[in-house]
Amino acid sequence: xxxxxxxxxxxxxxxxxxxxxxxxxxxxxxxxxxxxxxxxxxxxxxxxxxxxxxxxxxxxxxxxxxxxxxxxxxxxxxxxxxxxxxxxxxxxxxxxxxxxxxxxxxxxxxxxxxxxxxxxxxxxxxxxxxxxxxxxxxxxxxxxxxxxxxxxxxxxxxxxxxxxxxxxxxxxxxxxxxxxxxxxxxxxxxxxxxxxxxxxxxxxxxxxxxxxxxxxxxxxxxxxx
Amino acid sequence: xxxxxxxxxxxxxxxxxxxxxxxxxxxxxxxxxxxxxxxxxxxxxxxxxxxxxxxxxxxxxxxxxxxxxxxxxxxxxxxxxxxxxxxxxxxxxxxxxxxxxxxxxxxxxxxxxxxxxxxxxxxxxxxxxxxxxxxxxxxxxxxxxxxxxxxxxxxxxxxxxxxxxxxxxxxxxxxxxxxxxxxxxxxxxxxxxxxxxxxxxxxxxxxxxxxxxxxxxxxxxxxxxxxxxxxxxxxxxxxxxxxxxxxxxxxxxxxxxxxxxxxxxxxxxxxxxxxxxxxxxxxxxxxxxxxxxxxxxxxxxxxxxxxxxxxxxxxxxxxxxxxxxxxxxxxxxxxxxxxxxxxxxxxxxxxxxxxxxxxxxxxxxxxxxxxxxxxxxxxxxxxxxxxxxxxxxxxxxxxxxxxxxxxxxxxxxxxxxxxxxxxxxxxx
Numbered sequence: 001x002x003x004x005x006x007x008x009x010x011x012x013x014x015x016x017x018x019x020x021x022x023x024x025x026x027x028x029x030x031x032x033x034x035x036x037x038x039x040x041x042x043x044x045x046x047x048x049x050x051x052x053x054x055x056x057x058x059x060x061x062x063x064x065x066x067x068x069x070x071x072x073x074x075x076x077x078x079x080x081x082x083x084x085x086x087x088x089x090x091x092x093x094x095x096x097x098x099x100x101x102x103x104x105x106x107x108x109x110x111x112x113x114x115x116x117x118x119x120x121x122x123x124x125x126x127x128x129x130x131x132x133x134x135x136x137x138x139x140x141x142x143x144x145x146x147x148x149x150x151x152x153x154x155x156x157x158x159x160x161x162x163x164x165x166x167x168x169x170x171x172x173x174x175x176x177x178x179x180x181x182x183x184x185x186x187x188x189x190x191x192x193x194x195x196x197x198x199x200x201x202x203x204x205x206x207x208x209x210x211x212x213x214x215x216x217x218x219x220x221x222x223x224x225x
Numbered sequence: 226x227x228x229x230x231x232x233x234x235x236x237x238x239x240x241x242x243x244x245x246x247x248x249x250x251x252x253x254x255x256x257x258x259x260x261x262x263x264x265x266x267x268x269x270x271x272x273x274x275x276x277x278x279x280x281x282x283x284x285x286x287x288x289x290x291x292x293x294x295x296x297x298x299x300x301x302x303x304x305x306x307x308x309x310x311x312x313x314x315x316x317x318x319x320x321x322x323x324x325x326x327x328x329x330x331x332x333x334x335x336x337x338x339x340x341x342x343x344x345x346x347x348x349x350x351x352x353x354x355x356x357x358x359x360x361x362x363x364x365x366x367x368x369x370x371x372x373x374x375x376x377x378x379x380x381x382x383x384x385x386x387x388x389x390x391x392x393x394x395x396x397x398x399x400x401x402x403x404x405x406x407x408x409x410x411x412x413x414x415x416x417x418x419x420x421x422x423x424x425x426x427x428x429x430x431x432x433x434x435x436x437x438x439x440x441x442x443x444x445x446x447x448x449x450x451x452x453x454x455x456x457x458x459x460x461x462x463x464x465x466x467x468x469x470x471x472x473x474x475x476x477x478x479x480x481x482x483x484x485x486x487x488x489x490x491x492x493x494x495x496x497x498x499x500x501x502x503x504x505x506x507x508x509x510x511x512x513x514x515x516x517x518x519x520x521x522x523x524x525x526x527x528x529x530x531x532x533x534x535x536x537x538x539x540x541x542x543x544x545x546x547x548x549x550x551x552x553x554x555x556x557x558x559x560x561x562x563x564x565x566x567x568x569x570x571x572x573x574x575x576x577x578x579x580x581x582x583x584x585x586x587x588x589x590x591x592x593x594x595x596x597x598x599x600x601x602x603x604x605x606x607x608x609x610x611x612x613x614x615x616x617x618x619x620x621x622x623x624x625x626x627x628x629x630x631x632x633x634x635x636x637x638x639x640x641x642x643x644x645x646x647x648x649x650x651x652x653x
Contacts, residue, residue, distance in 0.1 A: 009456065015456060102452075105462045168462065190531065194531075215479075216475060217478070
C-alpha cells in the first residue's frame, strides 16, 4: 500500500511518516501545494492524507484536481479546522474522511484502515488476527470458529485495538473512538476501564491467542500470538 | 429629573427673583414719575393762584379746601423769608370714597403787598396700597404666563432641539459590541450634537476594530496551537512505543499526553465559544427539543448507567425552537453532562419540558452554587482536573446568541433552566 502525506509542517509530516512506516505502508511526502500537485499527477496512491491549509495553496484544490483527473486515490483530509461546514465542504468534494488536528496515531491508523478496506472491491469486511475473525459488517467476532459474545462497547474497543494491533493505543483515543466527544471527565474513564476488564476476561477465557496489554498511564496494546 | 424639567426648575427660581426685582424697580419708578407729574401740576396751580391773588386779594379769604384745591393763610414775615417749598403726601377726607384718601400737597409761601402768605395746594394722587396690590397680581400673572410659555417652549422647541441627542442615546442603549459593526448617528444641524455624534462614532468604530482583532487573534491563536499540540502528542505516542521503556517512563509520557489532551480540549472549547460569539453558526432550523433530549439521554446512557442515575423526563408540551442544530445539541449535552458529572452515585436527573422552557434538576452537592459565577468561564466547582470549566459558559453563550434566558436555582436539587422566547418557540 502506497500513501502520500501532504503536510506543510515538517515536524508533523515526519511523525506521521514514521508512524505509518511502522504499519508497513510505503510513505511518500509532500511539504507544499506545488509538490503535492506534482506528485498526484505523476503517481498513483492508495490513500492521500491531505492538509488543506498549505502556505502556497489550498489543499482542496489538490482534491479537485484529483477528482478532475478521475483518479481513484482515496483522500483523508487532515485539518486544524473542525467546523461542520469545513467537513461538509471537504466530504462533498469527494474526500473519504476528515480528521481534525490534533489526532491520535491510533485514530489515523483506524481511519486509513477503514478507507482502504472500503476501497477493496470484494467488500472484504473482515479483520483477521491469529485465530480471531471479525466480521465488520455483521459485527460478529469468532474465535477458532466459535462466536465470542461481546456487548456493543466491548466490540467497539476490540475492533479499534485490532485495527491498531501491536500498536500502543492511547486511552483517550480509545475512549473518544468509543464514546465520542462526550468523553471529557476523568471519572468517565472508569467506565471504559470496567469494559476493558470484562473484554480482557472474555478474551482470556475464549481467545487465548489474543491479549490486551495495559501500558500503565498510556493505554492499551493488542497482541496476537 | 429629565433635562427639560431640570432647566425649568432653575428657570422658575431665577424668573421669580428677576420678576420680583423688576416689579420693585418698576413700582419705585412709577411712583417717582407720578409724583413728578403731580408736583409739576401743583407748581402750575401755585403760579395760577398767585396770579389770581395779585389781581384780586379776595381770593385769599375765599380760599379753603372745601371749595378749592388750595388754602392760604397769612404768616409772620420772619417765618416767610426762610420758608422753602415743600412737597409731601397727606391724607384728606373725600366725599365720594367716604374715607381718607392719599393726596399730594405743596406747601409754599408768597408775598403780596409786603405781607407773607403760606399756601397749601393739593392734588389727588394714586392709592399706593392699591397700586402695590395690582402690581403684585400682574406680577403673579406675568410669572405664571412666562412659566407656562417656558414649559411649552421647552417641550416643543427644546424637545425638538434635543431629538438627535435622545436618538443617539436610544441607539447606544441597544448597541452591542459583539453584534453591531458601527453606529448610525442621526443627522443634526446643531454643532455640539454633530461633534458628539462624531466622537461617539469614532469611539465605537475603534472599539469594534479592537474587539474584532481580539476575537480574530483568539481564533487564530487557537487554530495555530493545534499543530504544535498534534506534533507533540504524536511524537510522544511514538516515543511510548519504543522498546525497553520503564513503567515510570511510560507513566510520565502518559501524563504528558493527558496534559496535551486537556490543552487541546480547552483550546477547542475556547474556539467553539469564540465561534458562537462570532455568530459563525448560521443556518437554523426548527428543532424539537423533546426529541433532542431523548437523543442526548441515549448518547450519554453509558455515563448515567455507570453512576446508576435515574433519569426522568416530564414533557407537558412539544417544545420547538428555531436554532442551529449543532448548537442545540451542544447546549443540551453540556447541560446533561453537567447534571451527570456533579451528581452522586444513585442520584436522579429530572428533565422537564413545557411550551416555553426546559429545565434540568439534579441531585448532588448539598451546597447552593453561586448563580452569578456559575455560567462564567473557568468556574470549576468540581475537583476534577480534566474538566475544562467551559461547559456551562458554552451553554450561556449559545443562550445569549438566541436570547434564551438561562438560570440556576437551588431547592435541594440543582436546577438549571432555559426559557425560550415565546415568539419562536410556539411556531409549529
